[in-house]
Amino acid sequence: MDGEIEEMNWVIIVAVLVLSFPVWKFFERKVGRRKWPAVQVSFASRLKRILGKRVSFYKNLSAREKRRFEFRVMRFLQNHEVTTAGTRINETDLALVGASAVIPVFRFERWRYRGLDEVVVFGPSFDRNFAGTGEEGRVVGLLGTGDLDRKMFLCRDALRKGFAQEKDGDNTAIHEFVHLVDKMDGRVDGIPKVIIRRQYVLPWLELMKRKIGEIEKGQSDINPYAAMGNEEFLAVTAEYFFECPEKMEERHPDLHKALRYVFKDPD
Ligand SMILES: [Zn+2]
Numbered sequence: 001m002d003g004e005i006e007e008m009n010w011v012i013i014v015a016v017l018v019l020s021f022p023v024w025k026f027f028e029r030k031v032g033r034r035k036w037p038a039v040q041v042s043f044a045s046r047l048k049r050i051l052g053k054r055v056s057f058y059k060n061l062s063a064r065e066k067r068r069f070e071f072r073v074m075r076f077l078q079n080h081e082v083t084t085a086g087t088r089i090n091e092t093d094l095a096l097v098g099a100s101a102v103i104p105v106f107r108f109e110r111w112r113y114r115g116l117d118e119v120v121v122f123g124p125s126f127d128r129n130f131a132g133t134g135e136e137g138r139v140v141g142l143l144g145t146g147d148l149d150r151k152m153f154l155c156r157d158a159l160r161k162g163f164a165q166e167k168d169g170d171n172t173a174i175h176e177f178v179h180l181v182d183k184m185d186g187r188v189d190g191i192p193k194v195i196i197r198r199q200y201v202l203p204w205l206e207l208m209k210r211k212i213g214e215i216e217k218g219q220s221d222i223n224p225y226a227a228m229g230n231e232e233f234l235a236v237t238a239e240y241f242f243e244c245p246e247k248m249e250e251r252h253p254d255l256h257k258a259l260r261y262v263f264k265d266p267d
Contacts, residue, residue: 044074050095056166057103057242073098080116087123087156096163100173103242104181107264116150116180123156141172143179152176169240178238182231190230196262207258208233
């Protein structure tokens with residue numbers, strides 16, 4: 001399996017990289033750092049236009065749900081810092097960060113991301129040793145740990161690409177926010193206990209095992225990165241679920257049903 005993954009020349013998405021504080025400080029110094037100014041109320045009208053143009057999840061909502069989505073994005077951006085490192089972002093990027101945060105938890109009325117203070121949008125992507133060479137194994141998103149706890153790192157180009165090609169089942173920012181949902185119970189293990197009832201844990205584990213087995217045998221269209229572990233399975237299949245729900249329903253009805261349950265999708 002490892003060989004297969006290497007061969008595919010993928011951009012690696014790392015769930016929880018053990019990124020040491022000195023290494024990050026070095027990177028931060030190297031690329032410079034900026035803080036996005038606080039989101040003003042006037043941003044709300046522009047946000048609506050950006051979401052309408054760029055985010056199909058939003059476009060498929062009813063008028064009432066759209067207003068709720070906009071409100072939730074504004075609230076997320078007002079309660080979490082967005083900073084940049086080594087790149088510049090615009091209001092569209094800011095809206096996409098907010099949309100990525102809201103999409104996985106949109107059906108949870110009182111959701112708050114505890115355990116997150118800051119989203120750092122960085123660029124360019126870097127390899128795990130910060131050497132910055134080659135395309136393989138490049139980091140495009142991760143959750144910080146240790147001294148970098150409560151920070152999420154997203155590569156700007158991957159953030160944009162996730163929403164530019166919405167039907168490919170690949171969305172780095174949604175992936176990382178699903179890891180954060182998973183982490184709410186203290187462990188990133190593919191079992192988001194804050195939203196999944198205890199009696200469904202075992203069936204969910206069994207389903208993950210079966211679907212990962214299919215991937216390992218080359219009998220699945222799910223991104224093979226999902227077979228790296230249960231935590232990656234949840235995050236990768238959530239990307240697929242939010243971007244291509246019809247395709248998932250057709251090809252993986254059992255998984256589609258389970259993820260509808262996990263994310264409380266009423267449709
Ligand atoms: Zn991941």
